[in-house]
Amino acid sequence: MSGHVFSAVQQSALDPAGPQAERIGDVWWLMFWVCAVVMALVTLALLGGLLHARRRRESEAPQPIAPESHRRMTWVVSGALATTAVILLVLLAASVSTGRALGSLTSPDALVIEVIGRQWWWEVRYMDDQPSNILTDANEIHIPVGRPVLIRGTSRDVIHSLWVPNLHGKKDLIPGYVTDTWIQADRPGVFRGQCAEFCGLQHAHMAFLVVAEPPAKFQAWRAAASQPARPPRTPLELRGQQVFLNRQCALCHTVLGTDAGGRIGPDLTHVASRRTLGAGTLPNTRGHLAGWIVDPQSVKPGNRMPQNPMPSEDLLALLAYLESLQ
Amino acid sequence: MSAEPISYPDDDALAEDRRRLEETWKSRPGLLGWISEVGHAKLGKRYVVTAFVFFALGGIEAALMRIQLARPEAGFLDPDLYNQIFTMHGSTMMFLFAVPMMLGLGVYLVPLMIGARNMAFPRLNAFSYFTYLAGGLLLYSFFFLNIGPDAGWFSYVPLAGPDYSPGKRADVWAQLITFTEISGLAVAVNLITTIFKHRAPGMSLNRLPLYVWSMLVTSFMVVFAMPAIMLASLMLAMDRLVDTHFFNPAEGGDAILWQHLFWFFGHPEVYMIFLPATGIVSTLIAVFSRRQTFGYLTLVLSLVATGFIGFGLWVHHMFATGLPQLGQSFFTAASIMIAIPSGAQVFCWLATLWGGKLRFRTPLMYVLGFIFTFVMGGLTGVMLASVPLDLQVHDTFFVVAHFHYVLIGGAVFPLLGGLFYWFPKMTGRMLSEKLGHLSFWLVFLGFNLTFFPQHILGLNGMPRRVYTYPPETGWGDLNLLSSLGAVVLALGVLVYVFNALRSLRSGPIAGDDPWESESLEWATSSPPPPYNFHLIPTVSDRYPLWTRTGDEPVVTGLKSDRREVLVTNTLDAELDHRDTSPGPSFSPFFLAVGVAVTFITSIFTPWGVVIGAVPCFLALLAWFWPRLDQGHTVLKEKKS
Numbered sequence: 007m008s009g010h011v012f013s014a015v016q017q018s019a020l021d022p023a024g025p026q027a028e029r030i031g032d033v034w035w036l037m038f039w040v041c042a043v044v045m046a047l048v049t050l051a052l053l054g055g056l057l058h059a060r061r062r063r064e065s066e067a068p069q070p071i072a073p074e075s076h077r078r079m080t081w082v083v084s085g086a087l088a089t090t091a092v093i094l095l096v097l098l099a100a101s102v103s104t105g106r107a108l109g110s111l112t113s114p115d116a117l118v119i120e121v122i123g124r125q126w127w128w129e130v131r132y133m134d135d136q137p138s139n140i141l142t143d144a145n146e147i148h149i150p151v152g153r154p155v156l157i158r159g160t161s162r163d164v165i166h167s168l169w170v171p172n173l174h175g176k177k178d179l180i181p182g183y184v185t186d187t188w189i190q191a192d193r194p195g196v197f198r199g200q201c202a203e204f205c206g207l208q209h210a211h212m213a214f215l216v217v218a219e220p221p222a223k224f225q226a227w228r229a230a231a232s233q234p235a236r237p238p239r240t241p242l243e244l245r246g247q248q249v250f251l252n253r254q255c256a257l258c259h260t261v262l263g264t265d266a267g268g269r270i271g272p273d274l275t276h277v278a279s280r281r282t283l284g285a286g287t288l289p290n291t292r293g294h295l296a297g298w299i300v301d302p303q304s305v306k307p308g309n310r311m312p313q314n315p316m317p318s319e320d321l322l323a324l325l326a327y328l329e330s331l332q
Numbered sequence: 333m334s335a336e337p338i339s340y341p342d343d344d345a346l347a348e349d350r351r352r353l354e355e356t357w358k359s360r361p362g363l364l365g366w367i368s369e370v371g372h373a374k375l376g377k378r379y380v381v382t383a384f385v386f387f388a389l390g391g392i393e394a395a396l397m398r399i400q401l402a403r404p405e406a407g408f409l410d411p412d413l414y415n416q417i418f419t420m421h422g423s424t425m426m427f428l429f430a431v432p433m434m435l436g437l438g439v440y441l442v443p444l445m446i447g448a449r450n451m452a453f454p455r456l457n458a459f460s461y462f463t464y465l466a467g468g469l470l471l472y473s474f475f476f477l478n479i480g481p482d483a484g485w486f487s488y489v490p491l492a493g494p495d496y497s498p499g500k501r502a503d504v505w506a507q508l509i510t511f512t513e514i515s516g517l518a519v520a521v522n523l524i525t526t527i528f529k530h531r532a533p534g535m536s537l538n539r540l541p542l543y544v545w546s547m548l549v550t551s552f553m554v555v556f557a558m559p560a561i562m563l564a565s566l567m568l569a570m571d572r573l574v575d576t577h578f579f580n581p582a583e584g585g586d587a588i589l590w591q592h593l594f595w596f597f598g599h600p601e602v603y604m605i606f607l608p609a610t611g612i613v614s615t616l617i618a619v620f621s622r623r624q625t626f627g628y629l630t631l632v633l634s635l636v637a638t639g640f641i642g643f644g645l646w647v648h649h650m651f652a653t654g655l656p657q658l659g660q661s662f663f664t665a666a667s668i669m670i671a672i673p674s675g676a677q678v679f680c681w682l683a684t685l686w687g688g689k690l691r692f693r694t695p696l697m698y699v700l701g702f703i704f705t706f707v708m709g710g711l712t713g714v715m716l717a718s719v720p721l722d723l724q725v726h727d728t729f730f731v732v733a734h735f736h737y738v739l740i741g742g743a744v745f746p747l748l749g750g751l752f753y754w755f756p757k758m759t760g761r762m763l764s765e766k767l768g769h770l771s772f773w774l775v776f777l778g779f780n781l782t783f784f785p786q787h788i789l790g791l792n793g794m795p796r797r798v799y800t801y802p803p804e805t806g807w808g809d810l811n812l813l814s815s816l817g818a819v820v821l822a823l824g825v826l827v828y829v830f831n832a833l834r835s836l837r838s839g840p841i842a843g844d845d846p847w848e849s850e851s852l853e854w855a856t857s858s859p860p861p862p863y864n865f866h867l868i869p870t871v872s873d874r875y876p877l878w879t880r881t882g883d884e885p886v887v888t889g890l891k892s893d894r895r896e897v898l899v900t901n902t903l904d905a906e907l908d909h910r911d912t913s914p915g916p917s918f919s920p921f922f923l924a925v926g927v928a929v930t931f932i933t934s935i936f937t938p939w940g941v942v943i944g945a946v947p948c949f950l951a952l953l954a955w956f957w958p959r960l961d962q963g964h965t966v967l968k969e970k971k972s
């Protein structure tokens with residue numbers, strides 16, 4: 007299930023999948039072409055100047071600038087400067103009006119998602135008027151296609167920055183502040199995002215996925231994800247659950263419907279349905295999961311999860327249990 | 333003392349005068365001489381060499397990062413080392429290379445260009461150098477002890493605060509900043525005073541060489557920008573050392589405050605590096621196109637305008653923090669507006685090149701490379717000023733590409749050209765043109781190959797400051813290209829250094845004025861004597877050496893048995909009075925040691941301030957101890 011995510015990553019500002027990135031893309035192409043023309047003109051002026059100067063054969067004695075040539079140069083330079091000012095004004099206007107347009111995406115019935123930056127993963131909470139309906143997840147943000155989404159960002163530790171280039175620009179997640187950002191996906195897809203503010207040792211491995219789905223599919227996902235964890239069905243899974251609860255796992259991780267209520271690491275209630283491990287570090291496969299549990303430090307050195315050496319029977323049981331948490 | 337047409341007494345008397353000047357202005361010999369040196373030329377060269385060493389170290393760090401990033405998921409550097417190295421690279425290049433190099437070159441050139449014998453405050457000059465050196469040594473000693481800072485050259489809190497950077501790494505960074513700020517402030521004050529009060533008679537402000545103008549504006553920027561970062565680094569150090577909570581949101585502090593203070597300094601800092609470079613470019617363009625630079629007034633006003641507007645841009649580093657729309661628009665407008673003075677400068681240079689008689693020597697090549705590269709960096713700068721676009725490319729490799737275009741293209745290219753041009757003045761020997769051209773092409777092509785692909789990487793979503801990236805992102809090929817470019821760039825720098833080392837030993841003798849230049853530093857021997865000018869020249873226009881007729885008046889009557897300097901007034905450089913300039917002194921060195929003791933011990937204990945106050949006090953006591961033979965209060969003159 008995770009293979010396609012890792013083979014076809016969508017993470018580009020030049021491939022907009024929603025109105026916000028689309029608007030910024032328009033500004034980009036406007037500026038790109040204007041700047042390309044300016045660059046070409048300046049390069050031509052430079053090369054032209056060199057050719058022009060090469061043709062001169064007079065003595066090398068330094069000369070003051072002759073008055074008529076000075077007058078001509080004054081006109082040319084003033085003209086170029088005036089043109090520059092006009093171009094800059096146009097770009098300023100385009101930029102400010104785009105800024106206003108970005109602010110116009112709001113909606114009273116928007117989906118509100120709280121994203122909390124942690125060293126080095128993302129806590130994602132789908133808000134609801136009923137506190138009991140708030141859904142907590144990690145490292146994946148599911149959104150319905152075509153509906154504005156308000157992301158309320160903050161941080162529990164240092165400053166992070168939320169960035170999904172295909173959907174929008176960055177917004178910093180700052181401890182002590184709540185920063186709002188509005189996004190919308192116009193087509194289904196899985197878009198990769200990554201922390202963009204240096205946040206310490208594993209800044210490089212703080213990625214996440216935005217999964218944009220048709221509204222019905224999104225609702226179905228949300229309904230399923232809001233359920234507590236499925237109880238173990240086989241003896242192996244049951245033993246795995248015991249391993250989970252008796253070893254140190256439960257101190258940091260929550261599995262709804264069990265006694266595990268740790269808040270230090272990501273919520274694992276539906277860990278098996280996630281596409282990646284370690285905040286986008288590895289595809290969520292059995293082998294990677296096993297490696298991650300036993301020795302997370304070799305994959306993502308410095309992350310907060312300790313090494314967990316355990317007998318292989320325990321590990322197999324634990325894997326079976328975690329894989330049952332769909 | 334009077335300004336009058338040259339009327340040499342006779343050759344013997346003149347030679348005797350020279351001999352006595354030599355005796356009066358010479359340095360002490362040996363190591364003690366090195367420590368007690370106060371001559372601007374020696375200290376200036378020392379700055380240039382020291383800064384170049386740090387440039388090389390920063391370059392090695394860059395090379396290590398390029399090796400690590402050349403392939404996805406490479407294991408060449410672990411994240412801990414990578415984070416230290418990118419922090420070291422940024423801090424070294426900004427604080428230990430770029431600013432000190434530009435200020436140090438100013439220390440060397442400004443007195444020569446304005447016809448002065450030394451800086452206004454020679455001992456302060458020595459103190460600045462030693463403080464800078466101590467800061468650099470501190471940073472690298474701790475780095476080699478694995479206590480190198482690792483929170484970025486910007487040290488954002490709370491990451492650099494006590495909770496998330498335990499240990500001493502962030503303190504080392506904060507104290508490095510304090511060292512270099514003190515040094516920079518002292519140099520700035522010194523340059524401003526020198527430029528205002530020690531110009532050759534007749535060099536009114538509207539005849540000031542453009543390079544000196546650029547150093548004047550830069551120095552004022554230093555004076556206004558550095559206090560913000562000194563305050564910030566002090567607050568950070570106190571947060572870490574004595575549990576103040578300026579930046580701790582949990583205790584009512586504010587994490588964003590740091591960013592405002594840092595960038596209020598950090599953005600002008602870019603212009604402190606860029607403006608001296610424009611001064612170099614204006615100089616080189618005139619000399620190598622054999623005509624006066626077009627638009628003196630426009631260029632000066634552009635410098636001053638940049639100096640002002642440069643303080644109104646800092647928030648464009650913080651657009652992603654979510655400031656209110658209206659405020660952001662203001663900073664967008666300011667950031668875009670600064671392109672106007674920059675554009676004015678470029679147009680004036682292009683106008684000068686058109687119709688000049690170009691001599692395609694190495695310095696001019698670097699200037700041509702500069703114009704192309706800097707315009708490119710300026711255009712991406714305009715893009716970054718736009719809030720919406722900035723939100724996409726901020727903190728990505730696009731920005732890395734942008735500021736390397738501006739800082740390498742905009743400042744290092746002119747610097748390499750300028751050092752090539754002034755090398756004969758500093759050493760008395762010429763560099764090889766062949767190697768010069770080779771180094772230029774390697775640097776220019778290598779640079780573009782390294783940094784152009786990074787624009788695309790940024791747009792494709794690659795953030796900055798990541799020690800690795802997964803292969804599925806598809807960033808591998810462009811990164812490899814970028815790393816290959818870095819190899820070419822490094823080769824170019826090596827050729828440049830080889831050229832310099834070779835010429836130091838065996839380069840052709842340069843003579844006083846090998847380039848047939850226009851400004852006063854070429855009116856004395858190469859290298860200049862310790863008193864710079866035997867007879868202080870006078871100036872009657874902007875290009876004194878090009879309009880020289882041979883019977884310009886000179887200043888006579890300065891004593892040769894005492895370090896006497898000429899003081900002129902600020903606007904018109906009319907003769908004002910004579911002053912005595914201090915000779916070799918150990919106090920600056922000891923004060924710098926005292927300051928170093930204070931800062932380094934206060935990394936570990938607040939008592940460091942108390943402990944360090946003792947050597948500082950003793951050094952200042954020695955510094956200010958009244959001396960009979962110095963200053964205005966001359967009671968009796970030494971017999972000679």
